[in-house]
Every structure is written in C-alpha cells, then in structure tokens.
Amino acid sequence: MNVSVSQDIRADLENAKAQSIANLAERTAFVAAIAAEHADRVDAEARFPAEAIDAAKRFGLLGVLVPEEFGGEGASIHDAMDMCFALGRACSATAMIVAMHHVKVACIVRHGRGNAWMEAMMRRIRDEQLLMGSSTTEGRNGGNVRNSAAAAEVVDGRFTLDRDASVISYGAQCDGIVTTARRATDAQSSDQVLLVVTKDNYTLTPTQGWETLGMRGTCSMGFQLKAEGPAEQIMETPYDRIHTQSMVPFAHLCWGSAWTGIAAGAVDRAQKFLRKVARSSGGTMPPGARHFGFAKTSLNRARALLATTADHFARIEDDAQALSGLDFQSAISTMKIEASDLAVETVMSCMRANGLSGYRSDGEFSVARHLRDVLSAPLMIHNDRIAESMSTANLMGAVAPKLRP
CATH class of the missing domain: 1.20.140.10 (Butyryl-CoA Dehydrogenase, subunit A, domain 3)
Structure with missing residues (x-):
C-alpha cells in the first residue's frame, strides 16, 4: 500500500537531509529531483517553481558563492556551473533562476568587500538564503544592458531610483534585486552603477506580463521599480x-x-x-x-x-x-x-x-x-x-x- 507523506513531513525530512549533507553535488541532486517532479506543471501553468526554489533554500544552494569569511562556502565558478547544469536537466526555469541568482551574488561578493552594507548583505544571503533577482533592461533599450535611462539620485547620503524595468527576472518572487542605473541625473547613459535593494526599501508595480513560448516559469514580468535607501547600497566600483x-x-x-x-x-x-x-x-x-x-x-x-x-x-x-x-x-x-x-x-x-x-x-x-x-x-x-x-x-x-x- 502506498503511504502519502504530507508536505510538512516531507519538508522536515528534507531539512534533516540538508543539515546532514555537506556535499554540494548531493544537495543539488536532491533539489533537482524535486524540480523535475514539478517541471511540466511549472511550464504548463507558467508559474514560479516554488517547490524547487524552496528546496534550494532548505539545502543551502543560494549562498554557496558567499566567501567563507562571511559565513558562506566560497564555491567556485565550476561549482555554480555544475549546479546549473544539473538543475537544467530537471527544470529549465529552476536552472535559469538559480543561474541568474548566482550572477547577481557573484557581483556582490566580488565587488562588495570593504562596504559594510554589502558585507552584511553577503551574510544575509547565506543565513537567510535570499533569492536575488535581476534588473538590467529597461524601457526601450531591449537587451542593451550597457545603457541606463533611470538615474540613482543621491542626496544627503541616501539614494532614490525610479526605473521602468521592462523585465525583472522572477521579480515578484525574489527577496532582493540587483539593478543597474545611471550614476547621476547628469551622467551619460553608459556611465552606470550597480545597486542592491531589498524588499524593505523598494516597491514594484507590474507593467507587463510574461506570456512566452518557453522559460515560462521564470516569471520575468515588467515592473516600475521604485527604491530608496542609504547610498551604501550603491556599489563603489563602476x-x-x-x-x-x-x-x-x-x-x-x-x-x-x-x-x-x-x-x-x-x-x-x-x-x-x-x-x-x-x-x-x-x-x-x-x-x-x-x-x-x-x-x-x-x-x-x-x-x-x-x-x-x-x-x-x-x-x-x-x-x-x-x-x-x-x-x-x-x-x-x-x-x-x-x-x-x-x-x-x-x-x-x-x-x-x-x-x-x-x-x-x-x-x-x-x-x-x-x-x-x-x-x-x-x-x-x-x-x-x-x-x-x-x-x-x-x-x-x-x-x-x-x-x-
């Protein structure tokens, strides 16, 4: 006789496994199995792969690139690639979401040292398993990520940003967003900075949906992104x-x-x-x-x-x-x-x-x-x-x- 395991019990079992498995490949394999189980429904319903991403958080996959000095695992580019490959075999949307997340985290860990806010963010990503979204296209610039229209305006040590983001990868589901912007209102469109914002200091207003041929589960809708916060959330590196x-x-x-x-x-x-x-x-x-x-x-x-x-x-x-x-x-x-x-x-x-x-x-x-x-x-x-x-x-x-x- 088949015994149905409740979602709560299953989550507890997965948490136990996550705590006992140190090997990254094994943890990835568990997440990939969950992703594969839901992949067809994620595609058919054009919905976020919540089960797989929740599992990725429970198994600690989202903070692997964070350096050991900030509580992470200091994983390499090869580790991140192996993870994306394994998840791609199971569920395209899950793989692309995790890939995009790793890209954003890599930018933070490689260019955020020396900035107390960024270093605290690295620890949060590791401890809270925050999922970081991506916003690098806006308005009518299509995929030209090397030009920005909206500017990060800094006054008295705080910034404001009002951005017409034509695509924010899994914007409604992420815990934070890494976005480009012009350095200042009088800067050229190619003179850009990178900002890291979290849910407590931005709002999203949907502007367009995500009805696509494929990659439907990435839920990469368009939003009006409004954010404000301390200037330390702007990376110093151009x-x-x-x-x-x-x-x-x-x-x-x-x-x-x-x-x-x-x-x-x-x-x-x-x-x-x-x-x-x-x-x-x-x-x-x-x-x-x-x-x-x-x-x-x-x-x-x-x-x-x-x-x-x-x-x-x-x-x-x-x-x-x-x-x-x-x-x-x-x-x-x-x-x-x-x-x-x-x-x-x-x-x-x-x-x-x-x-x-x-x-x-x-x-x-x-x-x-x-x-x-x-x-x-x-x-x-x-x-x-x-x-x-x-x-x-x-x-x-x-x-x-x-x-x-």
Missing part, C-alpha cells in the same frame, strides 16, 4: 568594470551551463526512446536514429567549450587587466554564442530522433518543453547584438601563432 570582470563571465558561464543541462535532459529522453524502440523491434532502429549521434556530438562540444572557458576564467578571475582584455572578452562572448546555438542544435536533433514522440507535449519521450525553453538561449542577450559588439575587438586581436595556447 558598472563597466563589474560588467566585464564579473557580470559577463558569470552570466555566460552559468546561463550556458543551464542551457547545456536542458540539452542533456533532451538527450536523456532521446536515448530512452531509441532503446525502447530497439528492444521492441528486435534491434531495428527508427528512421530518425541517426540524429541521436548528432545530438550527443553537439552536446559534448558544448560541454567542452564551457569547461575550457571556465578553466580560462578561473586562471585569471583575480586579474582585472586580463579579464578586461580583448582575448578573454572575445572568448567569453564567442562561447555564449556557440553554447546557446549548440544547445538549440542538440535539442532539435533529439526532436528528430524521437519523431512524433518527441514532438508531442505529453509522454515520457517529449522534448517539446526542452525545445521551447532552449530557444530562449540565442536571444538572451541576443547573439547578433553580441556578435556586432565583438566585430571591432576581433579585428584588433592577434591571430594565434601556434596550434596550442
């Missing part, structure tokens, strides 16, 4: 440096890992489908079977590209000059373009391998959700925008003189 040294590398590496995880989830389903068909037909493979080989190849290319770029970043992550250099900025931008395209290519190959079973929205071999979700990858930030911004830098960069780096 945003252009935060952007190149932290925002871009963590975003492209964590996003890329989430997208590649989605692709891996689709490959899992394609493999199960082909094995089932082969068993039931005496070893005869279906017409689309050759596409499974293409899927595995493109998936492995994406994994290798991410691993190589992450290793590159890890070697220079404390070298501001190297991070801002043409070689690394070109490498990280190219990786984003290629990883996002490879993720789409992989899932599309799985769709063709599975045929109608993959095309259907129901059934254990469907990859329809995976395809709809991963189609967001080349648009976030648009690959063409990235390629255009890279054109001059690529011309200035030297051509490799030898085969190996």
Whole structure:
C-alpha cells in the first residue's frame, strides 16, 4: 500500500537531509529531483517553481558563492556551473533562476568587500538564503544592458531610483534585486552603477506580463521599480568594470551551463526512446536514429567549450587587466554564442530522433518543453547584438601563432 507523506513531513525530512549533507553535488541532486517532479506543471501553468526554489533554500544552494569569511562556502565558478547544469536537466526555469541568482551574488561578493552594507548583505544571503533577482533592461533599450535611462539620485547620503524595468527576472518572487542605473541625473547613459535593494526599501508595480513560448516559469514580468535607501547600497566600483570582470563571465558561464543541462535532459529522453524502440523491434532502429549521434556530438562540444572557458576564467578571475582584455572578452562572448546555438542544435536533433514522440507535449519521450525553453538561449542577450559588439575587438586581436595556447 502506498503511504502519502504530507508536505510538512516531507519538508522536515528534507531539512534533516540538508543539515546532514555537506556535499554540494548531493544537495543539488536532491533539489533537482524535486524540480523535475514539478517541471511540466511549472511550464504548463507558467508559474514560479516554488517547490524547487524552496528546496534550494532548505539545502543551502543560494549562498554557496558567499566567501567563507562571511559565513558562506566560497564555491567556485565550476561549482555554480555544475549546479546549473544539473538543475537544467530537471527544470529549465529552476536552472535559469538559480543561474541568474548566482550572477547577481557573484557581483556582490566580488565587488562588495570593504562596504559594510554589502558585507552584511553577503551574510544575509547565506543565513537567510535570499533569492536575488535581476534588473538590467529597461524601457526601450531591449537587451542593451550597457545603457541606463533611470538615474540613482543621491542626496544627503541616501539614494532614490525610479526605473521602468521592462523585465525583472522572477521579480515578484525574489527577496532582493540587483539593478543597474545611471550614476547621476547628469551622467551619460553608459556611465552606470550597480545597486542592491531589498524588499524593505523598494516597491514594484507590474507593467507587463510574461506570456512566452518557453522559460515560462521564470516569471520575468515588467515592473516600475521604485527604491530608496542609504547610498551604501550603491556599489563603489563602476558598472563597466563589474560588467566585464564579473557580470559577463558569470552570466555566460552559468546561463550556458543551464542551457547545456536542458540539452542533456533532451538527450536523456532521446536515448530512452531509441532503446525502447530497439528492444521492441528486435534491434531495428527508427528512421530518425541517426540524429541521436548528432545530438550527443553537439552536446559534448558544448560541454567542452564551457569547461575550457571556465578553466580560462578561473586562471585569471583575480586579474582585472586580463579579464578586461580583448582575448578573454572575445572568448567569453564567442562561447555564449556557440553554447546557446549548440544547445538549440542538440535539442532539435533529439526532436528528430524521437519523431512524433518527441514532438508531442505529453509522454515520457517529449522534448517539446526542452525545445521551447532552449530557444530562449540565442536571444538572451541576443547573439547578433553580441556578435556586432565583438566585430571591432576581433579585428584588433592577434591571430594565434601556434596550434596550442
């Protein structure tokens, strides 16, 4: 006889596990299992993956990047990427939310030292498992995150901000928001700062919904964001440096890992489908079977590209000059373009391998959700925008003189 375990008892069991499991990979696996259980409903209902994010908080996943000196685990970029990949295999929305959160936390921990408010925020993220949302697009600037319209006005040691945020990732569900703004009312749009605000000092008024093809559970609606607070909530480091040294590398590496995880989830389903068909037909493979080989190849290319770029970043992550250099900025931008395209290519190959079973929205071999979700990858930030911004830098960069780096 099946025994139904109440939600309260299940939560208590998970809390007990969370307290006894030190290994980050094991904790992530528990959260991924919960995310997978609810993934289809999250997509169908376009709702926030509350069960998975609550589990992520209980298992302490949201504070792993906080340095040990502030009570965190001091996790590496590789740790964050492995987490995003594992969650991507289970639930696209959960993976992208956690990826976005890690990007924001990385900016705080890498540029907030020496600021008492920021250091206290690091401890809060670790102790309270605060989920940090992202607001880097506004008004009509689309994905041009290097320009801001709204300014952070500072008077007598306090700031005010009134921002028309066209997208705030999971804005209604997060515990705090990391947002860009112009440095002052008379500053150029590209002269930006980064602010960290928490629910006690901002308000959100919805301006547009989130009815999208995929990534429906990220609930990235538009809001009018109004905030005020002490000026210490504005990072002293200019945003252009935060952007190149932290925002871009963590975003492209964590996003890329989430997208590649989605692709891996689709490959899992394609493999199960082909094995089932082969068993039931005496070893005869279906017409689309050759596409499974293409899927595995493109998936492995994406994994290798991410691993190589992450290793590159890890070697220079404390070298501001190297991070801002043409070689690394070109490498990280190219990786984003290629990883996002490879993720789409992989899932599309799985769709063709599975045929109608993959095309259907129901059934254990469907990859329809995976395809709809991963189609967001080349648009976030648009690959063409990235390629255009890279054109001059690529011309200035030297051509490799030898085969190996």
